[in-house]
Amino acid sequence: MDSEGSQHASQADQRNLLLEPGHTLGTVTDKISSIVLSRGTTKGWLFGFAVSFSLMMLLLVAVSYLLVTGVGIWGINIPIGWGFAIVNFVWWIGIGHAGTLISAILLLLRQRWRTSINRFAEAMTLFAVACAGLFPLLHMGRPWLFYWMGPLPNPMWLWPQFRSPLVWDVFAVSTYATVSLLFWFVGLIPDLATLRDRAKNRTAQVIYGILAMGWRGSAVHWHRYETASLLLAGLATPLVVSVHTVVSFDFSVGQLAGWHTTIFPPYFVAGAIYSGFAMVMTLAIPIRKFYNLEDFITMRHLGNMAKVMLATGLIVAYGYMMETFMAFYSGNQFDRFLIINRMTGPYKWVYWSLIACNIVIPQLLWSPRVRASIPMLFVISLIVNVGMWLERFVIVVISLHRDFLPSSWGMYYPTRWDWATYVGTIGLFLSLLFLFLRFLPVISIYEMRALVEETQEEKRN
Amino acid sequence: MAQIFHRSTNVISRLSIFGSVFIFALLGGALYELGMSPFYTNVNVAREQPVPFSHKHHVGELGLDCRYCHISVEKSSFAGIPPTQTCMTCHSQIWTNAPMLEPVRASYRNDKSISWTRVNALPDFVYFDHSIHVSKGVGCTTCHGPVGEMPLTWRAESLYMSWCLDCHRAPEKYLRPKSEVFNPNYRPPANQLEVGLRLVKENKVQKLTNCSTCHR
Numbered sequence: 001m002d003s004e005g006s007q008h009a010s011q012a013d014q015r016n017l018l019l020e021p022g023h024t025l026g027t028v029t030d031k032i033s034s035i036v037l038s039r040g041t042t043k044g045w046l047f048g049f050a051v052s053f054s055l056m057m058l059l060l061v062a063v064s065y066l067l068v069t070g071v072g073i074w075g076i077n078i079p080i081g082w083g084f085a086i087v088n089f090v091w092w093i094g095i096g097h098a099g100t101l102i103s104a105i106l107l108l109l110r111q112r113w114r115t116s117i118n119r120f121a122e123a124m125t126l127f128a129v130a131c132a133g134l135f136p137l138l139h140m141g142r143p144w145l146f147y148w149m150g151p152l153p154n155p156m157w158l159w160p161q162f163r164s165p166l167v168w169d170v171f172a173v174s175t176y177a178t179v180s181l182l183f184w185f186v187g188l189i190p191d192l193a194t195l196r197d198r199a200k201n202r203t204a205q206v207i208y209g210i211l212a213m214g215w216r217g218s219a220v221h222w223h224r225y226e227t228a229s230l231l232l233a234g235l236a237t238p239l240v241v242s243v244h245t246v247v248s249f250d251f252s253v254g255q256l257a258g259w260h261t262t263i264f265p266p267y268f269v270a271g272a273i274y275s276g277f278a279m280v281m282t283l284a285i286p287i288r289k290f291y292n293l294e295d296f297i298t299m300r301h302l303g304n305m306a307k308v309m310l311a312t313g314l315i316v317a318y319g320y321m322m323e324t325f326m327a328f329y330s331g332n333q334f335d336r337f338l339i340i341n342r343m344t345g346p347y348k349w350v351y352w353s354l355i356a357c358n359i360v361i362p363q364l365l366w367s368p369r370v371r372a373s374i375p376m377l378f379v380i381s382l383i384v385n386v387g388m389w390l391e392r393f394v395i396v397v398i399s400l401h402r403d404f405l406p407s408s409w410g411m412y413y414p415t416r417w418d419w420a421t422y423v424g425t426i427g428l429f430l431s432l433l434f435l436f437l438r439f440l441p442v443i444s445i446y447e448m449r450a451l452v453e454e455t456q457e458e459k460r461n
Numbered sequence: 462m463a464q465i466f467h468r469s470t471n472v473i474s475r476l477s478i479f480g481s482v483f484i485f486a487l488l489g490g491a492l493y494e495l496g497m498s499p500f501y502t503n504v505n506v507a508r509e510q511p512v513p514f515s516h517k518h519h520v521g522e523l524g525l526d527c528r529y530c531h532i533s534v535e536k537s538s539f540a541g542i543p544p545t546q547t548c549m550t551c552h553s554q555i556w557t558n559a560p561m562l563e564p565v566r567a568s569y570r571n572d573k574s575i576s577w578t579r580v581n582a583l584p585d586f587v588y589f590d591h592s593i594h595v596s597k598g599v600g601c602t603t604c605h606g607p608v609g610e611m612p613l614t615w616r617a618e619s620l621y622m623s624w625c626l627d628c629h630r631a632p633e634k635y636l637r638p639k640s641e642v643f644n645p646n647y648r649p650p651a652n653q654l655e656v657g658l659r660l661v662k663e664n665k666v667q668k669l670t671n672c673s674t675c676h677r
Contacts, residue, residue: 151494196465209465302677308643 013043013299014074018113018296019451028296032441033198035291041438044290049434055427063419065137072355080400080412084138086250087392088422091275092132093173093247093430094268094388097240098276099125100180103187104236107229113304115451116296119444120287120436121280122184127432128279131425134192136169137312140419145236154168165249172246173364176239183232188223189215211433245271251395258342258399267319272314274358275388281305285374287430287442296443303371309384310365316391317359322430334404347398357387383401462597497619508578508611512566514614520645521609527601531634534601537620538590540578547570580614581605588677597666599628602645625675632666633657639664 012020021029066073074084099121106114137146149160149170160167193215215221230263248268251259281302288297329337342351361383364370371377402409436442499506519525528534530543545568556562568575583589595601600657602608606617618624628635636657641647650656 154624155619157626206466215470283672398496 001135007402008447010294011297012295015370016300016303017113018300019448019455020298021455023452023455025452026451027192029445030317031293031295032313032443032445032448033152033194033266035437036439037197037198037200037204042255045434045438049431050439052427052430052434056431057427058420059424059428059444060416062424063134065417066421067143071139071141072416072422075412075414075418076132077410079408079410080397082139082396082400083271083412084414084418084422085135087389087396088252088363088425089132090268090392090396091137091389092128092387092390092425094244094272094275094277095134096125096128096176096180096271097244097269097383098179098280099123099128100176100183100236100240101273102280103183104138104233105240107233108237110455112451113301114447115244115447116278116298116443117284117301117305118447119187120283120442121186121398123281123423123436124279125180125276126184127174127429127436129180130179130432131179131429133173134425135174136166157413165246165253168246168249168361173245176243179232179236179239181281183236184303186225186228186232188376188440189213189445190217191444193217194445195441196410200379232377240273241269244269251399254408256399256403257327257332257338258323258395263322264321267323270315270319271388271391274309274316275385277309277312278381278384278388279304279310281377282385285378285381287437291442293443296448299372300378302374305376306365306371306380309381312364313362313365318358320355337402338399341402342394342453345400345402347394351398354390354394355384358391359385363448377420412447470539501578502619502621504618504619504659505615505617507615508580508622509610510578511575513561515612516608516614517610517612527608527645532593536592538588538592540591545575580616581620583620586676588675595642596639597632597664598639598642598660599632600637600642600644600647603635603637603646606644626670629670630668632668633661636660636664636666 010020011022019028073084074085076085098120102114102121103118103125106118111199111291137143140146148154149167189212192208192212196205196212199205199208245265246269248264252261254260254262260366284297284302284305288294322337327339330336364376364380369454370380385458397412401412469477472611495501506663515629520527528549531540532543534540546563548562549569552562552565557566564575567573594604604618634657635649635653637647637649638660639657
């Protein structure tokens with residue numbers, strides 16, 4: 001019933017299945033719900049949470065100091081008015097897109113391999129969007145006036161500047177956060193009911209009971225649930241494409257060389273999915289190891305994720321190549337200089353690291369042996385995460401630091417508060433993740449149960 | 462398995478979920494009203510002054526023109542708070558020993574200005590010019606209210622940007638003939654819009670709604 005562990009390839013891996021054969025409806029439910037209800041608070045979890053929480057406290061310090069003192073504590077200046085804050089904003093939002101793609105698009109495309117990863121991928125999206133959403137607020141000179149970005153009644157009788165992509169961001173990101181939260185929560189309801197029914201103490205019963213909103217598992221409830229799921233998936237699907245398109249408009253609507261290019265929307269969306277799947281991979285591998293979920297998250301899942309990473313990585317590589325080609329083909333001296341500056345200027349080490357991390361190293365994923373090697377997958381996913389951060393740095397900082405007028409050129413040096421805020425949001429992300437792992441089912445229980453019948457048939461065959 | 466929650470939860474959960482929409486709307490409305498209330502705008506709030514100066518007595522009963530004290534209103538951006546000497550033009554002869562007027566006499570004796578508390582003030586990022594408004598037919602009491610009836614001085618209008626825009630977008634609603642600008646008892650006629658449109662044309666009044674007009 002349980003897999004043999006990493007010494008022998010499990011049956012699921014040998015036969016490229018989605019679920020280790022031998023499970024029943026009961027064992028699937030037991031395995032996943034026991035992580036929340038019986039495993040309790042382990043030392044490993046406490047350690048991980050403690051580290052994450054400390055980083056989150058670092059965020060608290062950095063944000064407090066920022067609110068009291070102002071954005072001058074960061075390295076931004078003229079001409080580089082956008083630094084880490086915007087780089088991190090785009091990085092986090094991009095990461096979030098994979099969760100929505102897995103939850104919504106793969107649902108509509110009936111890709112059953114999404115089953116064991118979609119719950120924590122969608123949770124990852126929510127936490128990433130939470131981290132991302134901090135940065136547009138914090139980077140404002142007066143963050144306490146953030147609500148001026150919205151079309152609220154105000155004593156100035158002013159609308160926000162609807163022509164600005166920064167205002168479109170407000171709508172796009174808040175819509176994305178709302179729909180993701182709804183989708184995730186609706187999907188959780190049957191599992192919350194499972195936890196409610198198996199709860200070991202009254203507190204758990206009441207809390208899960210309230211959250212489960214009276215789920216009975218009746219046919220009527222399931223029917224409504226399926227309809228709601230499809231509707232939300234339909235709503236979320238365009239968001240995967242539109243949200244990061246709007247984020248790319250932050251740049252492409254501007255006039256700067258390297259920004260004002262029509263390839264940005266598809267290039268950004270592909271990049272988002274690329275970095276998002278890399279983060280899902282980075283999370284999936286430790287989660288499946290430490291929570292003994294190899295039966296549910298099989299090599300087929302990891303292999304498919306690797307293939308998606310490879311495909312989107314190639315699209316991103318195409319984007320880089322087109323940027324470079326168009327810069328020369330256009331004849332525009334500023335676009336040409338930008339590309340030359342990227343490759344040979346003061347930040348060239350960032351650019352060439354980017355090429356190595358995002359284009360060169362992921363080509364290893366062509367090899368089935370690499371795709372079957374968990375350590376390789378883990379390292380490559382980390383490298384892609386770093387590479388995608390470097391890409392946003394290249395886009396934001398290098399275009400800003402040397403634009404049209406040489407007398408305005410400058411350099412950007414991040415300060416310790418830039419780093420502290422960034423690392424702090426990683427702490428926030430991980431803290432939320434650890435809380436999710438402790439209190440909510442990390443895999444979608446009822447969706448896994450649906451797979452049991454299929455694999456039982458496979459076993460009989 | 463026993464029920465975890467009492468039957469009443471059915472009602473409470475529905476009420477709270479559907480009601481939350483109304484609760485948020487109410488909350489939003491309340492915050493908006495708070496922002497428009499005298500708590501924030503100081504409208505109709507008579508503020509403490511060193512001397513309880515009564516415009517009602519001086520303007521309403523004695524008939525002083527606004528410009529007797531606020532002398533630079535036709536020429537300058539600032540209308541002017543009178544120097545103590547203006548008060549002493551009368552009060553060196555009448556009410557010369559009134560206890561209420563002791564701060565005035567003390568100011569005159571010691572050559573120190575009276576620290577009046579400003580009632581109508583705009584933030585520093587707003588540029589406002591009195592002279593252009595007065596010369597185009599905006600009356601004193603249009604913006605400052607029935608000052609001739611105020612026993613103590615308070616702000617009559619919120620001075621919010623929206624309030625300024627209300628007139629700047631449609632000056633015909635508030636203009637008056639130039640002869641009536643300093644009349645403290647002027648009431649707009651029933652056909653204000655008709656009169657106003659004619660005045661807009663005659664006095665070449667523009668609808669200045671460009672940001673840089675006031676935020677220079």
